[in-house]
Amino acid sequence: MRLPSPEVRATWPPANYENPETRGPALLIVQLIMLPIALIVLVLRFYVRIRIMGSIDADDWFMVAAALSGTGVTVSVILASSLYGWNLHIWDLKYENLVHNRKVTMAVQALFISATGCAKTSILLSYLRLAPRGSLFRKLAYAIIAFVALYNTAFAIVLFAQCQPTSSYWNILFSSRDCIPEGPPLLTHASLTVLADFLVWILPLPTLYRARLPLSQRIALIVLFSFGGVVVIGAILRLYWIWYVLERTYDITWEGFHLLIWTAVEVHLGVICGCVPWLKSLVKFWKNGGSTAAGYSHNQNGSRSLGKMAGSSKGGKLNAEEDGADFRRDRGAMFRMVSVNGKNLDSNDAYMDLDSNDGSSTVRLDVGAEPVNGK
Structure with missing residues (x-):
C-alpha cells in the first residue's frame, strides 16, 4: 500500500465519520446474486454426477473447493464493506478500520488464488474427457494445469512472505515494517490469470469446431463459451483496476469498488461456467422422466x-x-x-x-x- 505524502493528505477534504459518502449497495447486490447462482449450479452438477452418472471425480471436488473459496470471498467483501469501510473514501476511514481493511484484503487475495485456481483446474480436468489419449489437446490440458498450479503457488508464497513480520502488512505504521513493493507481484499474478483464463477458454475450441454437431448444440456451445469470454474480460478489467488502484490513486477503498466487482465476476462466473455444461444432461434426464x-x-x-x-x-x-x-x-x-x-x-x-x-x-x-x- 502506498502511503500518501503530507502534501497529498493536505488536499483531502475533512474526515466525515458521521455521514460519509458511500458507494451504496451495488457491490453487495452483485455478490449476493452471483454467489447463490454459483452454489445452485454446483448442487445441480453433483446431482447429475451422483444420481445420473453414479460417480464423483477429482474435477468435481476441485469445483467444490472453488465454490467454498468463492463463498469466503463474498463473506469477506460483505464484512469489509459493512464494517470496515470498503465502500468509503479513504479519508473517511479511522485508522483501526484501515488495519482491519488490510487484513481482509490479504484474506481475499488468498481466497481468490484458491477459487480461481481450483475452478480452472476443475474445468481442465473435465476437458480430459474430450481428449483422446496421447492427443495434443490432452497434453496441453495437463500443461495448463501445471502452469495454473505453479503461478498460483508462487504468488501465495509471495503474498504471505512479502512483509516481515507478516503483521506489518496491515500495521502500515509499524516502526520496523519491512515489505517489498506490493504492486509487481499483484500485477504479475493478475496478468498470468488473464493468460490462464484465455488458454482455458480457447483450448477446446478447435476440437469442438471440427465436431459434427446439430445446430441446437452449436448454439448452446456458443452461449456457453460466451460466458467464458466474460470471465476473460473480467480478468482483464480486474488487471486494469489493480493497476489503477496501485499506481493512480490514494483513495484505494473508493476506487477499489471496481476491482471488487470484477473479482466477484471472475470468481463466481468461473464456478458457473464449470458447472453449466452438466445441466444439459439434467434437462434430458428429466425430460425422459428419470429414465x-x-x-x-x-x-x-x-x-x-x-x-x-x-x-x-x-x-x-x-x-x-x-x-x-x-x-x-x-x-x-x-x-x-x-x-x-x-x-x-x-x-x-x-x-x-x-x-x-x-x-x-x-x-x-x-x-x-x-x-x-x-x-
Missing part, C-alpha cells in the same frame, strides 16, 4: 444414430449392436473407440458425442467413415 432408455434412430443426413442406451453408467463397458457395431466406453467419459464390422473408426472424424455424461449416450456414425490404423 435413460430410448430406441434407435436413423437420421436423414446420411448418418446412423444409436439412441440412448439403458443401463448403469457407473463404469466398465457398454455393448450394443447395430449392424455389427460394438461400442465401448470409459467411466464418465466419451466413447473412445468405435468399431464397425471389426474396423476401428477415427473418433475425431467419424463421430462426436457430447451427451455421454448424462448416464446415456448417443453416437452418430457417418456413413462411409474411413477406418484408421489399417484395422
